[in-house]
Amino acid sequence: xxVVQQTLIESxxxxxxxxxxxxxxxxxxxxxxxxxxxxxxxxxxxxxxPKASITGCSTAGEISNVSVTDRTISFTAIKFNKITHKxxxxxxxxxxxxxxxxxxxxxxxxxxxxxxxxxxxxGLNVNGADLxxxxxxxxxxxxxxxxxxxxxxxxxxxxxxxxxxxxxKTIVGIGxxxxxxxxxxxSKGGWDSFxxxxxxxxxxxxxxxxxxxxxxxxxxxxxxxDKAKDLPSSGLLFPLSMRTTINKEPIVRTILSVDEKNKSxxxxxxxxxxxxxxLMKANVDRLINGAExxxxxxxxxxxxxxxxxxxxxxxxxxxxxxxxxxxxxESVRDVLGSETKITGFYSxxxxxxxxxxxACELHNQTMTITTLTEEV
Amino acid sequence: xxxxxxxxxxxxxxxxxxxxxxxxSDSATGLLDQVNEAYHSFDKDILHLExxxxxxxxxxxxxxxxxxxxxxxxxxxLEYIVKNIKGVLFQLDKxxxxxxxxxxxxxxxxxxxxxxxxxxYSSFLVGDNESEKKKIERLFNLKKKNKQTVLKFINxxxxxxxxxxxxxxxxxxxxxxxxxxxxxxxxxxxxxxxxKLKRANKAKNEFMAKMSHDMRTPLNSxxxxxxxxxxxxxxxxxxxxxxxxxxxxxxxxDLIDGILDFNxxxxxxxNFEKKEFSLNYLLEIFRRNFQFQxxxxxxxxxxxxxxxxxxxxxxxxIRLSQIINNLLSNALKFTNQGKIGIxxxxxxxxxxxxxxxxxxxxTGIGIAKEEQRKIFKKFKQGASSKTDLxxxxxxxxxxxxxxxxxxxxxxxxxxxxxxxxVFQFDLEYTTRHSHLASKKAETxxxxxxxxxxxxLVVEDNKLNVxxxxxxxxxxxxxxxxxxxxxxxxxxxxxxxxxxxxxxLEMPVMNGYQATKKIRLMSDIDKRETPIIALTASASNxxxxxxxxxxxxxxxxxxFNPEELYHILKQHEPVYFSKDII
Numbered sequence: 001x002x003v004v005q006q007t008l009i010e011s012x013x014x015x016x017x018x019x020x021x022x023x024x025x026x027x028x029x030x031x032x033x034x035x036x037x038x039x040x041x042x043x044x045x046x047x048x049x050p051k052a053s054i055t056g057c058s059t060a061g062e063i064s065n066v067s068v069t070d071r072t073i074s075f076t077a078i079k080f081n082k083i084t085h086k087x088x089x090x091x092x093x094x095x096x097x098x099x100x101x102x103x104x105x106x107x108x109x110x111x112x113x114x115x116x117x118x119x120x121x122x123g124l125n126v127n128g129a130d131l132x133x134x135x136x137x138x139x140x141x142x143x144x145x146x147x148x149x150x151x152x153x154x155x156x157x158x159x160x161x162x163x164x165x166x167x168x169k170t171i172v173g174i175g176x177x178x179x180x181x182x183x184x185x186x187s188k189g190g191w192d193s194f195x196x197x198x199x200x201x202x203x204x205x206x207x208x209x210x211x212x213x214x215x216x217x218x219x220x221x222x223x224x225x226d227k228a229k230d231l232p233s234s235g236l237l238f239p240l241s242m243r244t245t246i247n248k249e250p251i252v253r254t255i256l257s258v259d260e261k262n263k264s265x266x267x268x269x270x271x272x273x274x275x276x277x278x279l280m281k282a283n284v285d286r287l288i289n290g291a292e293x294x295x296x297x298x299x300x301x302x303x304x305x306x307x308x309x310x311x312x313x314x315x316x317x318x319x320x321x322x323x324x325x326x327x328x329x330e331s332v333r334d335v336l337g338s339e340t341k342i343t344g345f346y347s348x349x350x351x352x353x354x355x356x357x358x359a360c361e362l363h364n365q366t367m368t369i370t371t372l373t374e375e376v
Numbered sequence: 377x378x379x380x381x382x383x384x385x386x387x388x389x390x391x392x393x394x395x396x397x398x399x400x401s402d403s404a405t406g407l408l409d410q411v412n413e414a415y416h417s418f419d420k421d422i423l424h425l426e427x428x429x430x431x432x433x434x435x436x437x438x439x440x441x442x443x444x445x446x447x448x449x450x451x452x453x454l455e456y457i458v459k460n461i462k463g464v465l466f467q468l469d470k471x472x473x474x475x476x477x478x479x480x481x482x483x484x485x486x487x488x489x490x491x492x493x494x495x496x497y498s499s500f501l502v503g504d505n506e507s508e509k510k511k512i513e514r515l516f517n518l519k520k521k522n523k524q525t526v527l528k529f530i531n532x533x534x535x536x537x538x539x540x541x542x543x544x545x546x547x548x549x550x551x552x553x554x555x556x557x558x559x560x561x562x563x564x565x566x567x568x569x570x571x572k573l574k575r576a577n578k579a580k581n582e583f584m585a586k587m588s589h590d591m592r593t594p595l596n597s598x599x600x601x602x603x604x605x606x607x608x609x610x611x612x613x614x615x616x617x618x619x620x621x622x623x624x625x626x627x628x629x630d631l632i633d634g635i636l637d638f639n640x641x642x643x644x645x646x647n648f649e650k651k652e653f654s655l656n657y658l659l660e661i662f663r664r665n666f667q668f669q670x671x672x673x674x675x676x677x678x679x680x681x682x683x684x685x686x687x688x689x690x691x692x693x694i695r696l697s698q699i700i701n702n703l704l705s706n707a708l709k710f711t712n713q714g715k716i717g718i719x720x721x722x723x724x725x726x727x728x729x730x731x732x733x734x735x736x737x738x739t740g741i742g743i744a745k746e747e748q749r750k751i752f753k754k755f756k757q758g759a760s761s762k763t764d765l766x767x768x769x770x771x772x773x774x775x776x777x778x779x780x781x782x783x784x785x786x787x788x789x790x791x792x793x794x795x796x797x798v799f800q801f802d803l804e805y806t807t808r809h810s811h812l813a814s815k816k817a818e819t820x821x822x823x824x825x826x827x828x829x830x831x832l833v834v835e836d837n838k839l840n841v842x843x844x845x846x847x848x849x850x851x852x853x854x855x856x857x858x859x860x861x862x863x864x865x866x867x868x869x870x871x872x873x874x875x876x877x878x879x880l881e882m883p884v885m886n887g888y889q890a891t892k893k894i895r896l897m898s899d900i901d902k903r904e905t906p907i908i909a910l911t912a913s914a915s916n917x918x919x920x921x922x923x924x925x926x927x928x929x930x931x932x933x934x935f936n937p938e939e940l941y942h943i944l945k946q947h948e949p950v951y952f953s954k955d956i957i
Contacts, residue, residue, distance in 0.1 A: 195432040196439050225427035227420070237424070281428060322417055323410065 001080055001307045001374030005341040007064040008073040013041055016075075017048070024049055024077035026085060026174060028310070029056035029161050030063070030345035033151050034071045038166060041073060046164040052077070053087035055172045056161040057120040057149035060315035063344035066329045068318070070152070076343040078308065083178045083374050084113075089162040092169045098127040101171055102134020109175035110138060116183045118310070118370070119146030121171040123158035123348035124256060127206050128362040129269035131171065132351060136360060144360035145185050145370040146173075147312035148268065148349035153233040153319070155257055158348070176372075184306060184371035186297030187352035187363050189252055190290020193241040193278035200242075200275045206256075207264050208271045215263035220255075223279060232258045235265065236316030239365045240277040252280065254316055254364035256348065268349040269362045280365070282320050284327075291328035291367035295335035298369040305337055306371035311344030313367045318346045328367060340371070383415035464560040470553045472497050472516070484539065484562055486532030504530045515543055516556075526563060538567035584639050585915055589881070591632055592912030593837055596933035598625040600843030603937055607850065629934060630705075634775055637698075640915075641778045647916050648783060652808060653693035655685065655720070655732070661697070662718065666704050670716060673708065675739075678717030685722050686730050689805035695779055696803065700736060702772045703799045707738035714739025714796070723802055730807045737798045744793040752777045752787070824941060826852035829948045832873040833857045834864040834890065835910070836882045840933070844877070847937055853944065859883075861890030868894050868902055875947040880911040880922060887911070888925040895926040906947050910935065 004024075008016055027045060031038055045054055062074040088108040092101045109117055117139065121131060128148055135144060149158035159166040176183075198219070202210035211219050220228075220235060227234040235255030243250040257266045271277070291313070299306070311332060318325050333342065350368035354361035382390075386408070458465055458478045467476035473496050477489045485492075485500070492500075501509040508527045515523045527539045543558035602622035610618065640646045659679050670677035700718065707716040719735040743751060752773050777787045780801050791797035831848060835841050836859050848855045856871070858864050861878075862885040868876065876894070880887035887909060897903040909927040911918060919930050929943060 194428070196435050223428060223431050225423065227424065323414055 001078065001083070001372070003079075003308045003341045004075075004077040005064060005308070005343050006075050007062065007067065007069060008041065008075045010036055010071060013037065013073065014044070017041075017044060020048075020077065022077060022079050024052045025080045025083075026078045026087075027052050027054045027056075028074075028076040028078070028343060029054065030059045030074040030343065031056060031161065031166075032062055032069075032071050032073065033058045033154075033157070033159075035073055038073075042161065042164045042166070049077075053085060053174065054161055054163045055087060055118075055120060055174060057147070057172075057345070057347075058123070058151060058157075058159045058166075059345035059347070060150035060152050061318055061325070061346035063311050063313070063329055063342065063346075065342050066326055066333050068325045068329060068346070074343045074345060076308065076341065078372075080374055081376075082180045083176055085177065086111075086175045087163075087172065088175075089160075089167070089170055089172045092122060092126055092131075092171055095125055095127055098130035099134035102131040102136075103138055104134075105171055105173045106135045106138030109173055111175070111177060113177040113179075114139070114142050114175050115178065115181045116176045116372075117142060117144040117146075118174045118176070119144055119171065119351055120160045120173075121146070121148050122160060122167075122169050123148035123150050124155065125169045126171075127270070128349045128351070129206065132360055132362050143183060143185065143353050144351055145183075145310070145312075145353075145368065146351040147345070147347035147368065148351075150315050150346060150348045153315065155232050155348075180375040182304070182306075182371075182373040182375055184298040184300075185352050185369060186294040186299075187350060187354070187366045187368040188290045188294035188297065189282075189363075189366045190286040190288070190293075191239060191241070191252060191280040191282045191365055192286065193250070193280045195279055197276050197278050200271055200273050200277060203271045203273050206267045206270045207259075208267060209262065209264045211277065216265050217258055217260070217263040220258075220265060232256065232265075233315075233319070236314075236319050236365075237281075239280045239316060240267070240271070241280050242271060242275050242277045244272060244275045250278075251354075251361070252364045252366070253277075254314065254349070268364050282317070282365075284321055284324055287317050287321060287367075288324075288328050288331050292331040292335060294367045294369050295332040298371050299335055304373060305339045306373045308341050308343070308372045309336055310370045310372070311342060311367065312347050312350045312370075313344065314350060314363075314365045315346045315348060316365045317367065332367070332369060336371070381416075383412050383419070385415055386412050462562070465557070466560065467555065467557045468497065469555045475555070481560075484531070484537065484560060485529070512541070515541065516545075526567065536564070537562055538564045581639060581645075584636060585913065588632055588636050589912045592629070592933055593840065595625055595629050595632075596912060596935070597837075597839035597843050599629070599934040600840075600847070600937075604843065604846045604850075625934075633698075634772060636915075637775050637779075641775065641782070645916075646779075646782060648692040648695060650690055650806075651693065652688055652690050654687055655689055656687050658693055658697055659718065659720065662700060662704065665701070666708065666716070669708055673712065675708075675711055675713060676715035676717075678715055680717065680719045682719055682721035685720055685732060686725075686805070686807040688808040689730065689732075690808065691803065691805040692783075695783070696734075699776045699779055699801070700734065702776050703736035706772060706799075707736055707740065707797070711738040711740030711796075716740075725807070728807055729804060731802050731804050733800065733802045735798050735800045737796065739796040742793045742795045742797050743789065743791040747793075748789050748791065751789070824851055827941075827944055827948060829853050829944050830872065830874045831855040831944065832864060832867055832871075832876045834859075834861065834876060834882070834887065835879045836860060837879070840879070847940070851941060851944070861885030861887055861893075864890045865893045868905055869897060869899075872901070873905055874949055875944060876905055876907045877910050878907050878927065880909055880913065880918065887927075888921060891922070891925040891927055908943060 002022055004020060004022060006016060027049065042054065045052070061068050061070060062072050064074045086109060088105060090101050090104045090108070092098065121128070126148065149160055151158045157168065159168050160170050160172045162170060162172050198211040200208065200211060201213050208216045210216060220231070220238060223238055224231070224234050227237065232255050235258065239252050239254045241250045242253050253267045253269050253271060255265050256268050258264070259266070298309070309332070311329065313328065317328065321328060329342070336342070350363040350366050351360050352363060352368045352370070461478065462480060464480045464484055465476070465478040466474055469475050474493050477492055479489060481487065481489050481492060497512060498509055501512065508529065511525050511527060515525050524540065524542045527541055529537045529539050531537055540561040540563045541558060543556050545556045546554050548554050599622065602618055602625060606615070606618050606622065663677070663679055667677045704716065704718070716738040719737065721733050723731040723733045725731070780787050783803060785801050785803055788800045789797060790800065831853050833841065833844055833848070833855055835844065835857065841857050845855070845857065856867060858867050860882045864876065864878065865885070878887045878891060891907050894905060894907065895903060907927045908929045908931060909922040910931050910933060911922070912933045922930055931940060931943070
């Protein structure tokens with residue numbers, strides 16, 4: 001397996017790509033919505049590498065090696081020797097069809113040699129939890145990692161890369177086939193819940209209307225204070241820790257959008273009525289520790305150096321880490337060692353297995369790491 | 377610097393530096409911009425955290441107020457409930473001191489709650505109530521978590537109260553006692569009703585015993601006389617009537633015995649004997665009792681001993697024959713062709729124990745599956761018996777089942793409608809080795825040779841005397857009759873008798889007293905005169921009392937002539953010839 005990883009910048013992307021001599025199987029592009037020549041880059045790449053599957057998505061920050069940048073493209077070319085792959089894209093016309101699209105995608109990729117799926121989805125027009133449920137209903141125990149596309153801190157428009165097209169309302173999946181593939185993954189947050197536990201008294205799928213009979217938006221605004229005017233992005237500062245039963249481990253849900261008229265909040269995953277939620281907070285050190293733990297989990301069963309690590313971290317973490325954001329990437333680098341190529345992006349939601357018993361779940365506010373290696 | 381708004385801290389720091397190189401150089405501008413942005417952002421973070429703190433505090437304060445209100449409300453509600461509850465709720469510390477008593481305590485004991493708090497429970501169980509202390513202590517010592525008992529308590533107003541105490545001990549995580557909680561409930565009324573019922577039940581039992589005795593006396597005569605008439609020469613056409621008379625009388629006796637037995641089972645007043653008896657002998661008796669009746673109905677009667685079965689066993693032969701008799705009577709009653717009988721086999725044995733299986737079978741009308749459960753119920757009979765001309769009281773099977781249950785066995789029925797029936801049960805007996813076998817092991821012989829026994833009959837009932845005299849005459853015995861115990865004592869002291877047949881209930885002096893008096897006589901021969909109690913009372917108590925008074929054997933009326941003959945025969949004097957001496 002051969003990997004070339006670099007940051008493409010506005011002024012020099014053309015010359016950077018010209019120098020590339022390998023014949024990649026897959027090209028991953030994590031593109032800033034602010035990068036001006038997006039289409040040109042795609043046109044160039046499809047022309048130069050007609051056999052390569054080109055995919056990726058829009059970001060809230062691009063990760064290359066140990067740097068986090070904006071207005072760039074994190075470019076990764078991968079060449080497999082024995083591993084085969086298949087790229088499929090399925091449309092997602094209505095948010096209500098998220099489950100169906102998941103089923104559809106799973107069916108297209110399913111094969112007895114299927115080892116892993118990399119998944120990138122529109123970040124706003126999707127019910128991530130439903131999408132995952134649909135996919136899981138088909139692929140059983142095959143692991144899936146990936147993320148929801150982002151739009152900086154703006155929550156307006158996201159896209160996925162499907163060869164030479166930038167597409168909204170689309171899900172792209174890459175199935176990786178063959179025994180020589182080695183995959184590692186880890187997904188940890190580092191957030192803590194605080195304050196009283198609140199009962200979800202009114203909700204509909206991933207839209208939360210009331211907590212303890214009080215409009216959910218009011219609760220959020222009271223905690224955001226001055227930052228309320230920056231909603232929905234400032235809502236990322238208060239993810240929810242949610243448990244549906246007393247004994248279940250809580251999962252984290254983060255805000256995607258707000259509705260002033262209904263005083264409701266839309267989350268990246270479902271918030272069922274009757275669930276208990278608590279607000280969460282974070283500090284820099286705990287988030288960095290979280291990223292490190294995630295890398296340790298992804299690396300734990302590997303007695304080899306991974307060739308590539310794809311880091312998908314939540315935009316909410318970036319808002320907290322600010323100028324220190326690279327520290328969480330460095331903590332991952334320290335665990336993986338200097339040989340591994342690192343790419344990734346800041347997302348609106350992460351996808352990875354949850355513990356040992358579930359092929360994949362939608363996460364929020366985590367650093368989710370996927371390592372890929374081809375056995376020689 | 378590019379930023380329009382320079383953070384106040386940075387502004388001050390720059391003013392202090394007052395260095396053109398720092399403020400104006402291009403390289404420094406980028407750095408200062410980042411520092412400025414970080415200052416602003418940290419300010420926002422601090423505001424953010426302060427806001428979180430403030431909001432959280434507000435919410436927690438509100439939640440705390442709500443909780444307090446809820447606690448107050450719950451307490452008020454609890455107090456209301458406790459005040460209006462009829463029983464007493466209490467809490468004890470680990471040393472048994474009351475730390476809480478609900479207001480009902482005063483009504484129950486007449487004592488004030490305030491004065492009773494901090495006092496140990498035992499301090500209330502003094503004087504007349506001291507005897508109940510042990511009960512409570514036992515309640516504390518039991519390892520069970522929840523316990524209950526009823527105390528008899530005489531309160532301040534000298535009223536007797538029955539108090540049900542329920543207690544639950546509480547332990548900390550380490551298993552150490554931290555006291556108890558519980559209730560006192562006034563169950564005086566309930567207890568009094570219970571006592572009344574118990575007394576009524578006792579009266580009922582006594583009445584039943586008395587009735588049985590009184591009914592058995594005339595029945596005794598009836599059966600005896602029928603037996604006598606059958607033994608004397610009679611016309612062939614009279615035989616059927618005489619047999620019917622005898623059968624009816626016996627049947628009536630069975631019914632009375634059944635009701636009595638059931639009464640005993642209900643009162644849990646049944647003791648099982650542990651006496652040695654011969655199984656072979658018992659089976660022979662069944663053969664004699666049933667073979668004739670079976671042949672009369674043109675059906676076959678069989679006793680099948682399967683494999684090796686012990687002969688001499690220790691157990692209750694009377695109950696066993698009662699059960700088998702009952703089952704055989706039923707078999708006979710419901711079978712019109714084919715056969716009835718008993719299978720006996722040994723299920724298992726150890727060196728001195730043996731489990732014997734008895735199966736009473738018939739080829740009669742059988743019992744439908746849905747009827748099988750019902751037939752064991754009190755006063756229930758098989759559906760088909762409705763048309764029977766001679767129905768029983770419906771107690772037979774129920775008694776058999778209860779008698780077996782009390783001996784740790786069960787009565788099983790295997791049957792289908794029209795396919796006959798098998799009633800099966802297993803009983804455990806202690807076995808003896810055959811060299812210890814008693815004389816009863818032999819097949820009984822009915823050989824009424826003349827009795828050389830000199831007999832004193834003590835009996836007040838003229839009819840009984842008449843029946844008994846007739847038998848004794850028939851057997852060629854010498855006998856005298858007296859009417860009460862006093863006369864009997866006189867007669868024994870004045871004459872020599874080989875045996876005394878003693879009724880127990882008599883005017884002037886009863887049989888118990890007379891027996892005691894005879895047993896105290898100075899003459900050793902008279903003192904040891906064999907006394908056979910002959911009574912219509914069938915209860916164990918009467919039997920035990922009679923044996924305590926000093927009787928040697930015990931026969932119930934109506935007596936079985938054969939049995940009486942054998943006993944009398946045993947007491948026949950033996951005259952040894954000189955050359956033997």
